[in-house]
Amino acid sequence: MHDVAARAGVSHQTVSRVLNDFPGIRPETRERVLQAIRDLGYRRNMAARALATGRSEVIGVIMPEVPHFGPTSTLYAIEHAAKRVGFKPLITTASWEPSSMGEALDFLLARSVDALVVMAQHPDILAAVETTTDVPVLYVLTGNSHAERSVAVDQVAGTRLALEHLYDLGHRRFQHITGLSGLTEAQLRRDTFVRFLEERGLEQLPVLEGDWSADAGYRAGLAVEEGVTALFCANDPMAMGAIHALEERGLAVPDDVSVVGFDDVPESGYAHPALTTVHQDFTEVGLRAVTALMEIINGREPGELAPVEPWLVVRGSTGPAPA
Amino acid sequence: MHDVAARAGVSHQTVSRVLNDFPGIRPETRERVLQAIRDLGYRRNMAARALATGRSEVIGVIMPEVPHFGPTSTLYAIEHAAKRVGFKPLITTASWEPSSMGEALDFLLARSVDALVVMAQHPDILAAVETTTDVPVLYVLTGNSHAERSVAVDQVAGTRLALEHLYDLGHRRFQHITGLSGLTEAQLRRDTFVRFLEERGLEQLPVLEGDWSADAGYRAGLAVEEGVTALFCANDPMAMGAIHALEERGLAVPDDVSVVGFDDVPESGYAHPALTTVHQDFTEVGLRAVTALMEIINGREPGELAPVEPWLVVRGSTGPAPA
DNA sequence: ACCCCGCATGTTGACGATAACATGTTGACG
DNA sequence: CGTCAACATGTTATCGTCAACATGCGGGGT
Incomplete structure (x- = not known):
């Protein structure tokens, strides 16, 4: 900065003022400083700035x-x-x-x-x-x-959107694959799922523990109970894994089981079948x-x-x- | 730092030395300093450190x-x-x-x-x-x-792995969906694809322009030429999109067309069909x-x-x- | 007893910027 | 023509740390 000041024939403080867009600098002076900065390839040291400010x-x-x-x-x-x-x-x-x-x-x-x-x-x-x-x-x-x-994103609202959609389609036997245990979002989706079933007086089947991964979704999909027709997955990759597992078991999606994911990842529209999911912005x-x-x-x-x-x-x- | 020094009854320089693990500090002094640091909840200012060092x-x-x-x-x-x-x-x-x-x-x-x-x-x-x-x-x-x-990751090697796999399976009519135009990785995969066809004396069908997205893969999939049996996609999401398009067109994967992706995203094992792909570490x-x-x-x-x-x-x- | 050396610690001056205050230079106005 | 704003710029101190050098102190060798 000192070098810049010298080259522009001003004080370092003036250079600082130019750099920080302070008012009250003659346009001609400002231009001279800017030119010097360009000539010298000067770059201000933010560590020093951080220290001072x-x-x-x-x-x-x-x-x-x-x-x-x-x-x-x-x-x-x-x-x-x-x-x-x-x-x-x-x-x-x-x-x-x-x-x-x-x-x-x-x-x-x-x-x-x-x-x-x-x-x-x-x-x-x-x-x-x-x-x-x-x-x-x-x-x-x-x-x-x-x-x-x-x-x-309102997790409770999102979860309800998914579940109401399934309920409106006539589904009455639900299961849920959770996100990684302990995380607030996973917990909110899970709690809302349980509450929803309570409210509607539906049977509480065991919640399937997942961890967000497609692998976990696949494993959980293998464990989905007989007779379940609606599977709510805490995210899209798990939904894809679960669908894969269901089809291996001879269960068709959506004819036998409807599956909903969460996130709306860009690929979910091209999954097979294309995934119904909750979009988060x-x-x-x-x-x-x-x-x-x-x-x-x-x-x-x-x-x-x-x-x-x-x-x-x-x-x-x-x-x-x-x- | 000054406060810490005062509390420990030493100079700030000694505190600095403790912080930076310098040798030649009496264990008892070091302990006193560390205690003071803990007591005061002191945290060193990296902006100042960055300025000095x-x-x-x-x-x-x-x-x-x-x-x-x-x-x-x-x-x-x-x-x-x-x-x-x-x-x-x-x-x-x-x-x-x-x-x-x-x-x-x-x-x-x-x-x-x-x-x-x-x-x-x-x-x-x-x-x-x-x-x-x-x-x-x-x-x-x-x-x-x-x-x-x-x-x-060696893009040329990866691309060759994919193409040789397809060639060994007997495929002779190839098409490629590229990554975003201009990017080095997309270009390398594309160039290697073209060169491979040249080397084997295979027909050069038009390269399909993609941009890494599943959407682009889907659109490119709709444009895949009749008679193509091997489709090499520059990444997995595009492969998923393309497969979706092919199946919409009544082409079965892999019976009519084999598809290879790139990346090995965690979901690719659960795509439908599960995706053959090049794993990048x-x-x-x-x-x-x-x-x-x-x-x-x-x-x-x-x-x-x-x-x-x-x-x-x-x-x-x-x-x-x-x- | 003296000297000198090495260890542990203290003192001073950067680092590169900003902030607060000081100075010099115009121009308007009575 | 002198005075005083208002403006443009310069000067000095400061932020918190590290590096280089300075100091004090105790002990072994002769």
Whole structure:
């Protein structure tokens, strides 16, 4: 910066002002500085800037350890939204063990991130984070729990859309393949499933434990009970695995069993049969998250953090209940 | 840091030494400092550290703008490998326009990243990057071009595995659905496809343009020529889309047409029919990339950057050529 | 008893930017 | 013609850390 100042024949402070778009710089001076910057290929050192200002224009993002569709899509959405306001995400993964979460936090906070996005998949850690720091924190992908500080797709609504669709088609014997045990979204879908059956007075068959993977879906599909006609899967890959298993067992989809997934991954329209699924708009989630964080960073109150509404995409994997 | 020093009754420099594991500190003193750190919940300011040392323990990663399986898997692999050596990835996306790439570079270099991973999907930008900076740069996912500074799965080998498999099954009429035009990996798979047909003296039918998406695969599948019995798709989602299209046209897979994908996404084993595909070990790519970068950062020569070998996973979507 | 050496720790000055305050230069106005 | 804003720019201190050098202290060799 000093060199730039010398070359432009001004003080380093003037260079700083040009860089930060301060008012009250003669256009001619500004041009001289900009030219010097170009000539020298100067790039400002953000570490120094961060030290002086306490801001870094970086958003810390804590991701789950396994790269599933939801988190990665959201990450991309955050990146794109953040880029437009000059921020970038600094990524770290953490499991839900407190030590892992603690390390992730330490790392990000030590780098003086301006905000934190926690893709908190486990309820226990939520509180722990907030007490550790005064950096604005937003939870993402937590269903609609922690509504105060969370941006998420409404899991309860999504689950109900799927189940009502099946119910309306005449199905009365339901089973559910869960997401990875302990994660808030998996738990919300599961709880809503159980409650739905209760409300309608339907038989509670055992819930099948999954972990989001197509492999788990396949295994669970092998364990689906006889007589079940409606299978609600906590995500699309598990639905694909389950369909594969059902067909191996001689059960046709949707003639014998209707299957619904969750996420609407881009391939789901081309599965066989094409998958009926709940669409989640992760782009919107990322956008709202970044928008809200910017409000907080700039000292304004973020608007209402309404849950993002999912919608049902009906395709070939669901049909009327067999007689 | 000053507060910690005061509380432990030492100078701030001693605190610094403890933090950085310098030798020659009395165990008792070290313990006192550590206790003070714990008491005060002190966290060191990496911006200041970065300013003083010029190192940040951050790896800049430039990703393509669209979150496909390969880049995201690799990103995760990089994150996991980097975490073990105390680094984290700072993410930015860029298209292959020079301005976009330039912005991404400026952002990352301004933050004094210690190394750069470029998921360079376009050959033109490769050179541009290197002249801009003296930070160690590694290209990832570039096929086996730029072997000097690149870690990648051997695209030529992978493509040949797929094509030889089909050839050995008796297929003689091939078509190819490409990845997004202009990207190095798509180009390598395409070039290798064309060369393979030349070598075997097979008819060159038009190459079908895709963009990695299942939608594009579906559209291309509708355009597959009559009489084609072997379809090589540049990735798995396009293969799924294409299979869907073929079956809509009354062509059975694999009885009429054999289809091979690329990537081995976790769902491909549960597609219908299960997809024969080329497995790419992105975890290995990420690991090798980080390992090599650490060598360079620490002033050692990185070992040979051998391409990662892909392998073929044969499943139900390929079979003998029809008579 | 003296010297010198090595260990453990303290002191000072970067690093590269911003913030707060200080200065110089115009031009309008009484 | 002198005064005082308002504007444009310069000067100095500061952010939190590390590196280089300085210091104090105890002990072994002669």
